[in-house]
Amino acid sequence: MEPIKLEEEIGLRRESRVDKILRQLQDKGVIRGFVKSSKRDSTDRQGIDFVVVKVGRTFYEVFPVQVTGRNWVKNHKEKHPQVPIVVVEYSISDEQIQKEIVEILTLRS
Numbered sequence: 175m176e177p178i179k180l181e182e183e184i185g186l187r188r189e190s191r192v193d194k195i196l197r198q199l200q201d202k203g204v205i206r207g208f209v210k211s212s213k214r215d216s217t218d219r220q221g222i223d224f225v226v227v228k229v230g231r232t233f234y235e236v237f238p239v240q241v242t243g244r245n246w247v248k249n250h251k252e253k254h255p256q257v258p259i260v261v262v263e264y265s266i267s268d269e270q271i272q273k274e275i276v277e278i279l280t281l282r283s
Contacts, residue, residue, distance in 0.1 A: 184243070188262040189223055192241050195272050196224065204276065206234060221254025228279050237279055 178186075189210065196208045206227040211217040217225070222238040229235075240257045242250050250259055258278045262271055 185241075188241050188243065191262055191268065192224065192239070192260060192271065192275075195268055195275065196226065199272065199275065204228075205279070221250060221257045226275075226279065235279075239275070239278065 193210060196205065199205045200207055206229050208224050208226045211223050211225070220238075221240050223241045224239045226237045226239055227234055228237065238257045240250055240254060240259045241262055242259055244261050244263055247259055247261060250257070260271060260274050260278070
C-alpha cells in the first residue's frame with residue numbers, strides 16, 4: 175500500500191468536513207442527498223468531488239461541487255471552470271462553509 179501524500183491527506187480532511195456539512199444540510203431538508211466521487215474516477219477527473227441533489231420547485235436539481243484550499247482555487251477554475259468551488263481551510267468555520275454551499279445551490283437554481 176502506498177503512503178498518502180500530505181496534499182492528499184489535507185484534501186481528504188477537507189472533503190470529510192464537507193461530507194459532514196452536507197449530511198447536516200440533508201438532515202435539515204435543504205438538500206435531498208449527495209454522492210461523493212471516488213478518487214480518480216471519471217467524476218473526480220472532471221473536477222467534481224460531490225454531486226449534490228436538491229429538490230427544486232417541480233423537479234430534482236443536481237449540482238457538482240469541487241472542494242479545495244484557497245491556494246488551489248485558480249488552478250481548479252482553469253481546469254474545471256464549470257464546477258463551483260467550495261474553499262475549505264482550517265480557519266474557515268463549518269457555518270461559513272455551509273453558507274457557501276447554500277449560496278452555490280441558490281445561485282445555480
